[in-house]
Amino acid sequence: MSAAPAVTVEHLVKKYGRLVAVDDVSFSIHEGEIFGIIGPNGAGKTTTVECISGLRTPDSGSISVYGLSPRKDRNKIREFVGVQLQEAALPPRLKVGEAVRLFASFYSNPLDPDELLESLGIKQFDHSSFKSRSGGQKQRLSIALALVGNPKLAILDELTTGLDPEARREIWGLIERMRDRGVTVILVTHFMDEAERLCDRLALIDHGTVVALDTPEAIAAKAGGSRVRFVPSQPVDEQTLRAIPGVKEIERKEKYVTVTGTGDLSGTLINALAAVGVRVSDVEARTGNLEDAFIKLTRDDVSRDEKEVQT
Amino acid sequence: MTDSQLGKSTSHRSAFPFELLKVQSKLALREPYALLGGLALPVALLALFGFIGKANPGNVGDSGLTVIDLWTPTLLVISLLIISVSLPNTLVRDREIGWLRRVSTTPLHPSRLLAAQLIIDLVLAAAAVVIIIGGGALVFGASLHMQILPFGLSLVLTIAEMFALGMVLVALVPTQAVAQPVTGVITFALMFGSGLWVNPAQVGDPLRTIMYYSPSGAAAKAVVDSAFNGGPSYAGLLTMAVYTVIFGFIAIRYFRWE
Numbered sequence: 258m259s260a261a262p263a264v265t266v267e268h269l270v271k272k273y274g275r276l277v278a279v280d281d282v283s284f285s286i287h288e289g290e291i292f293g294i295i296g297p298n299g300a301g302k303t304t305t306v307e308c309i310s311g312l313r314t315p316d317s318g319s320i321s322v323y324g325l326s327p328r329k330d331r332n333k334i335r336e337f338v339g340v341q342l343q344e345a346a347l348p349p350r351l352k353v354g355e356a357v358r359l360f361a362s363f364y365s366n367p368l369d370p371d372e373l374l375e376s377l378g379i380k381q382f383d384h385s386s387f388k389s390r391s392g393g394q395k396q397r398l399s400i401a402l403a404l405v406g407n408p409k410l411a412i413l414d415e416l417t418t419g420l421d422p423e424a425r426r427e428i429w430g431l432i433e434r435m436r437d438r439g440v441t442v443i444l445v446t447h448f449m450d451e452a453e454r455l456c457d458r459l460a461l462i463d464h465g466t467v468v469a470l471d472t473p474e475a476i477a478a479k480a481g482g483s484r485v486r487f488v489p490s491q492p493v494d495e496q497t498l499r500a501i502p503g504v505k506e507i508e509r510k511e512k513y514v515t516v517t518g519t520g521d522l523s524g525t526l527i528n529a530l531a532a533v534g535v536r537v538s539d540v541e542a543r544t545g546n547l548e549d550a551f552i553k554l555t556r557d558d559v560s561r562d563e564k565e566v567q568t
Numbered sequence: 569m570t571d572s573q574l575g576k577s578t579s580h581r582s583a584f585p586f587e588l589l590k591v592q593s594k595l596a597l598r599e600p601y602a603l604l605g606g607l608a609l610p611v612a613l614l615a616l617f618g619f620i621g622k623a624n625p626g627n628v629g630d631s632g633l634t635v636i637d638l639w640t641p642t643l644l645v646i647s648l649l650i651i652s653v654s655l656p657n658t659l660v661r662d663r664e665i666g667w668l669r670r671v672s673t674t675p676l677h678p679s680r681l682l683a684a685q686l687i688i689d690l691v692l693a694a695a696a697v698v699i700i701i702g703g704g705a706l707v708f709g710a711s712l713h714m715q716i717l718p719f720g721l722s723l724v725l726t727i728a729e730m731f732a733l734g735m736v737l738v739a740l741v742p743t744q745a746v747a748q749p750v751t752g753v754i755t756f757a758l759m760f761g762s763g764l765w766v767n768p769a770q771v772g773d774p775l776r777t778i779m780y781y782s783p784s785g786a787a788a789k790a791v792v793d794s795a796f797n798g799g800p801s802y803a804g805l806l807t808m809a810v811y812t813v814i815f816g817f818i819a820i821r822y823f824r825w826e
Contacts (some may be wrong), residue, residue, distance in 0.1 A: 310673060312669070335675045338673075342666060345667065346665035346666060347665075347667060348658070355591050355594070359587055359591045362585065363674040363675050363676040365675075388675060469705065485597060
């Protein structure tokens with residue numbers, strides 16, 4: 258790995274009154290990676306990134322962003338950290354292009370607003386007001402505002418919430434291109450497919466603590482079992498799939514069929530389906546599944562809480 | 569001018585956020601609360617009283633003043649107070665929707681956004697003063713025998729006091745939904761205090777005293793006195809200065825960015 262990490266969070270604690278939102282969270286993020294923060298609602302994800310971006314002051318612990326403190330060096334950090342907030346709207350009559358050019362004027366070395374609008378596919382809405390745009394277009398604009406300052410670090414909170422699948426995939430592509438340009442990305446999400454697809458490494462946070470910190474594959478492997486995702490050439494019914502040895506769970510999402518189970522799942526599946534005249538494409542096989550791991554790791558936590566209540 | 573600075577790598581931020589001022593001005597034109605309330609309404613009232621004055625020429629009572637003479641100072645104060653109480657319309661909204669917070673993550677401090685909005689409203693206030701005095705004098709022949717210095721001082725204090733009050737509303741009112749009725753009630757009270765419906769000179773105590781020492785009443789009296797009666801009283805100017813300090817303190821003490 259390269260020299261110093263881009264972001265280091267050590268023993269971060271943040272309380273709101275008596276509620277402990279973040280309880281001793283530590284991790285570090287390498288330069289140029291997409292680092293995911295996943296977890297159930299209310300787990301402390303947003304609070305963690307708000308502390309990193311300097312919007313909130315931690316109660317204890319330390320944070321370093323490219324060697325600077327988000328609170329003490331707030332002015333310096335704002336220059337190279339782009340932030341997309343979970344719920345931040347623009348004045349309704351502000352136009353798309355105006356917003357991006359306005360934000361560009363705040364930075365000393367911004368990207369070209371027109372090129373950015375173009376690459377986000379919203380150039381044609383340059384002169385349309387914010388309120389007239391769809392959820393997906395607003396989200397792209399929000400991303401544009403986070404990127405226009407040409408940041409070294411982009412913090413994206415709930416990137417694709419409320420978007421249709423097509424828009425989500427387009428935005429995923431955009432984030433990958435950002436990483437390819439060398440931008441370090443912190444991605445807060447509760448979509449497991451998003452985390453699996455995009456993130457180089459993940460922190461799974463639950464009840465304010467880090468439950469798992471690793472690559473998506475490694476975290477998924479903790480849940481055990483293997484998983485095959487594929488696109489069948491024609492619809493396959495439930496019974497046919499259930500009859501295949503080793504298959505435990507079947508899930509359908511968009512055009513994909515995802516089968517979870519044990520053994521050499523992909524080989525068995527492809528052969529069995531070929532026997533009934535179904536070809537498969539876009540096969541993706543994995544040991545374990547992030548969603549399984551997510552549920553397993555966070556459910557363990559719930560049962561532990563219940564035990565605490567009982568005693 | 570800033571557009572040319574947005575090139576790829578050679579650009580440098582200007583010290584003053586002109587782009588912000590430009591964008592905020594455009595928004596002020598697209599959401600013309602202050603423009604319509606602060607300029608259009610007083611202009612309409614000016615025309616109304618102007619025509620009443622033309623239809624009833626001559627003195628009102630034994631004052632030696634015409635209808636338009638008497639109403640011009642009050643219209644000035646009303647115009648300035650409407651511009652001021654329109655501040656929450658945009659700023660409370662901008663805070664409620666998370667825009668101020670969003671801006672605070674950039675190198676620009678959101679106080680600049682506030683400053684830009686205040687500059688725009690100051691320009692509007694100046695325009696209102698010019699239109700009402702100029703329009704009153706040129707179109708309807710209002711005769712203001714004002715001494716520039718006391719008159720200017722009265723207007724400056726009126727603007728300071730009213731803008732500080734507007735910022736108190738921005739600081740204390742939590743949401744847009746609350747802002748509408750609250751500013752409505754305050755505007756009504758201020759208009760009453762300024763003598764729009766009842767002239768304080770014609771009512772008895774204690775109402776007269778209350779009106780004279782209310783924020784808008786003190787302003788109206790100072791402007792009237794500096795227009796017709798030689799100059800504002802020290803008590804009136806002091807009243808406005810005290811209000812400005814109190815409102816300013818409350819606004820700064822309770823202001824929230826998010």
